[in-house]
Structure formats: C-alpha cells, structure tokens
Amino acid sequence: MSTVPVPAKPRKVNVRTPEVMARVQAEVESHYRSTIVERLRQAGGVLTVGNTTIRLARQFGFCYGVERAIDLAYASRKVFGDRRLYLLGEIIHNPEVNRQLSDMNILMLHNPPTEAEFAGLQPDDIVIIPAFGATTEVMQRLTARGCGTVDTTCGDVMSVWRRVREYARRGLTSIIHGKSAHEETRATASRALGDDGMGNYLIILTLADADLVCDYIRHGGNKYEFLQHFAGAYSVDFDPDLHLKRIGVANQTTMLKSETEELQSRLRQAITDRDGSGLALENFSVFDTICGATQERQDALYEMLKDPMDLLLVVGGYNSSNTTHLVEIAEQHLPTFFIRDSSCLKSLEEIIHFDLHAKREQPGYPAKLVGDGPVTIGITAGASCPNNLIEETILRLYTLRGIPEALVRAV
Numbered sequence: 001m002s003t004v005p006v007p008a009k010p011r012k013v014n015v016r017t018p019e020v021m022a023r024v025q026a027e028v029e030s031h032y033r034s035t036i037v038e039r040l041r042q043a044g045g046v047l048t049v050g051n052t053t054i055r056l057a058r059q060f061g062f063c064y065g066v067e068r069a070i071d072l073a074y075a076s077r078k079v080f081g082d083r084r085l086y087l088l089g090e091i092i093h094n095p096e097v098n099r100q101l102s103d104m105n106i107l108m109l110h111n112p113p114t115e116a117e118f119a120g121l122q123p124d125d126i127v128i129i130p131a132f133g134a135t136t137e138v139m140q141r142l143t144a145r146g147c148g149t150v151d152t153t154c155g156d157v158m159s160v161w162r163r164v165r166e167y168a169r170r171g172l173t174s175i176i177h178g179k180s181a182h183e184e185t186r187a188t189a190s191r192a193l194g195d196d197g198m199g200n201y202l203i204i205l206t207l208a209d210a211d212l213v214c215d216y217i218r219h220g221g222n223k224y225e226f227l228q229h230f231a232g233a234y235s236v237d238f239d240p241d242l243h244l245k246r247i248g249v250a251n252q253t254t255m256l257k258s259e260t261e262e263l264q265s266r267l268r269q270a271i272t273d274r275d276g277s278g279l280a281l282e283n284f285s286v287f288d289t290i291c292g293a294t295q296e297r298q299d300a301l302y303e304m305l306k307d308p309m310d311l312l313l314v315v316g317g318y319n320s321s322n323t324t325h326l327v328e329i330a331e332q333h334l335p336t337f338f339i340r341d342s343s344c345l346k347s348l349e350e351i352i353h354f355d356l357h358a359k360r361e362q363p364g365y366p367a368k369l370v371g372d373g374p375v376t377i378g379i380t381a382g383a384s385c386p387n388n389l390i391e392e393t394i395l396r397l398y399t400l401r402g403i404p405e406a407l408v409r410a411v
Contacts, residue, residue: 058304210262
C-alpha cells in the first residue's frame with residue numbers, strides 16, 4: 001500500500017500587510033488596467049465606431065482567485081527585497097502575467113521542480129505556490145529544504161482538496177474529471193490519497209473515458225486493457241476490480257460544467273444499475289466543484305451567443321483550461337479564433353490562432369473582417385487574461401478596420 005509520512009507544516013509567510021498591499025494595488029493596476037474596457041463595461045459591453053461594433057461578454061478576465069495570486073506574487077517581491085524568490089511553475093496560465101513576474105526577478109522553477117532545482121534551494125529562499133496549488137510531495141520537499149512559502153492556491157481548489165480527502169476517509173475512490181497533466185489535477189490527486197496514503201483515485205478526461213468506467217462498473221472487464229487505457233492517470237495501488245465499488249466524483253475546477261454534469265450522471269447511473277438505488281446512496285457521492293468564475297464566464301458566453309455576431313475572438317493563454325472551454329463552446333456557433341494577444345491579428349486577411357484540434361498555432365482567414373460593410377466582433381477571455389490585453393485587441397481591430405486609435409479612445 002502507498003504510505004504518506006505525516007508532513008511537517010510548511011513555513012508559510014504572510015505578505016498581506018496593508019502598507020504592502022496598497023503599493024501592490026497601484027503597481028498591478030499600472031500593468032493590467034484598461035480604461036477602455038472599464039468604459040465598455042459601463043456602457044453595457046458594446047462599442048460601435050464607424051462600421052465596426054465590438055461586443056464584450058458580460059463576464060471575462062481576471063477572477064478573484066487570479067487577482068489574489070497576482071497580488072501575493074507582487075507583494076512577495078516587495079517584502080523580500082533582494083532575497084531569492086522563486087515561482088513554482090506559472091502563477092496562472094497567461095504568458096503576459098508570467099513575463100511581468102520574470103521581469104521582477106522572480107525565478108521560475110518547474111512544477112514539480114527537477115532534482116537539481118530542489119538541491120539548489122536554500123533555507124533563506126522563498127517559493128511562491130501558484131493558484132493551481134502543488135502536490136503534497138512537492139510541499140513536503142520544500143518544507144524539508146527549509147524554504148519559506150507564499151501560498152496563492154485558489155480557495156475553490158482547496159475546496160476540492162477537502163472533498164477528495166473526505167472521500168478517502170470514507171473509503172471512496174476519487175474519480176477526478178480533469179486533465180491528468182494539469183497542475184491543479186495533479187495536486188488534487190495527491191490529496192485523494194488521504195492523510196494516511198491509503199486512498200485511491202482515477203482521472204478521466206472525456207465522456208468516452210466515463211463510458212469505459214461505467215461499463216467496467218456494470219460488467220467488469222479486462223483489467224490490463226483498462227489500466228493501459230488510463231496509464232498515468234490513477235493511483236499506484238488502484239485496482240478497478242476493487243476500487244470502483246464505491247466512488248466519489250470531483251473535478252478540476254476549470255472544466256466545462258455541462259460535460260462534468262453529464263459525466264456525473266453517467267457514473268451515478270452505472271452504480272445504480274449495479275447496486276440498486278438503495279446501495280447507490282452509500283456507494284456514490286458527488287459534489288459540484290466547478291469554480292464560480294469559470295461558470296460565470298461560460299454562462300456569459302452562452303448569453304452573448306444569443307445576439308448576432310460575425311466572429312468571436314477568445315483571448316488568453318493556450319494552456320489555460322477555462323479559456324479552452326470557452327473556445328469549445330463558441331466554435332459550435334460561429335467562426336472563432338483563439339488568440340494569445342493582439343499580435344496575432346496580422347491583417348484583415350490573417351489571424352494567427354490556436355487550433356484546438358490540430359493543437360498548434362496556424363493562420364486563419366477572417367472573411368468577415370474584409371470589406372467596407374458593417375461587422376460585429378465578439379470578444380471574451382478566460383479568468384487568467386488581464387484587461388490590458390483585451391484593450392490592445394480592441395484597438396488593433398479598429399486600426400485594421402481603418403479607424404484611428406484616438407477616435408476609439410475619444411468615444
């Protein structure tokens with residue numbers, strides 16, 4: 001059986017003093033604030049200049065958890081002065097924000113750190129834990145090195161951790177809907193082992209994965225083939241013949257809510273079919289762990305899609321899970337371009353965008369932008385995209401359409 005030693009408490013450092021946070025707020029606003037976006041929101045999210053209309057989703061951009069993580073990272077630099085300050089991976093999935101932190105001489109570690117990186121850490125060093133959190137093993141090893149930590153883990157993520165720990169205490173296997181390589185999911189999986197290391201988990205990504213699990217719950221099957229399919233996505237001691245008897249479902253907080261709900265429903269039905277409705281109450285548990293900000297942005301996009309638009313731009317980091325799901329929703333309805341920032345808008349004839357299916361950047365032809373006729377362009381963004389990138393995108397669109405920036409700012 002897996003065993004987890006009783007961990008020493010990490011040496012956490014509080015940087016949220018009123019004086020420090022006042023200085024941080026001014027600096028963060030100078031980096032990421034947008035007067036155009038603020039004005040647009042006050043005007044109902046619609047801006048028409050000449051023959052070009054921009055529509056903004058009702059909810060987009062930084063959520064509270066992201067703002068808190070960024071504030072703490074900026075505060076850490078001010079509090080610790082010239083001390084070595086590290087960031088575990090990326091603070092959030094947005095290259096602009098991570099670049100700003102790098103420019104502040106915050107050094108980037110891998111998540112998890114390499115053996116050489118662990119060996120190089122000293123007791124006087126400070127390590128910032130990102131909004132996604134970190135695995136219990138990483139936290140224990142940082143503690144063993146004597147490092148101080150500034151923990152920016154999102155509260156919604158920690159709620160999921162509490163849930164999977166509860167599953168482990170009750171003897172339920174955690175079925176985690178998420179991406180097995182994602183930092184948050186790895187951190188959640190480590191908590192699903194429970195305080196004594198005796199828990200188990202299985203990570204599933206798609207509804208097809210869920211159907212495989214459901215079939216095994218109902219009928220059993222070839223254990224070897226099952227484990228091969230989910231290689232790298234289950235706990236060391238996981239045995240589908242034993243550990244699918246009683247399950248609890250949780251999820252990465254940034255998954256698509258409709259898919260998570262369907263997955264939960266299918267798993268519940270499989271347990272009910274096998275055990276009957278009475279025992280199913282004991283052998284199946286579920287808790288909605290989709291983050292509120294993720295859901296608000298998905299709901300706002302669905303609302304936005306009710307109005308006619310010629311195309312939609314989704315702005316954000318290509319490895320941002322919540323942003324990716326916005327693209328998946330939108331591309332079912334209208335031409336959609338997933339862009340990193342305004343530099344991807346090369347011309348009226350070419351947008352460099354990330355194709356989710358090809359899994360790479362490639363040029364796209366935005367036919368609706370060409371010509372002198374009226375055009376309506378929608379813009380949304382995930383919870384990790386700063387407003388200044390939205391502003392730059394708006395200004396670039398108007399410039400390409402022949403409308404001067406000064407005129408846009410004057411409206």
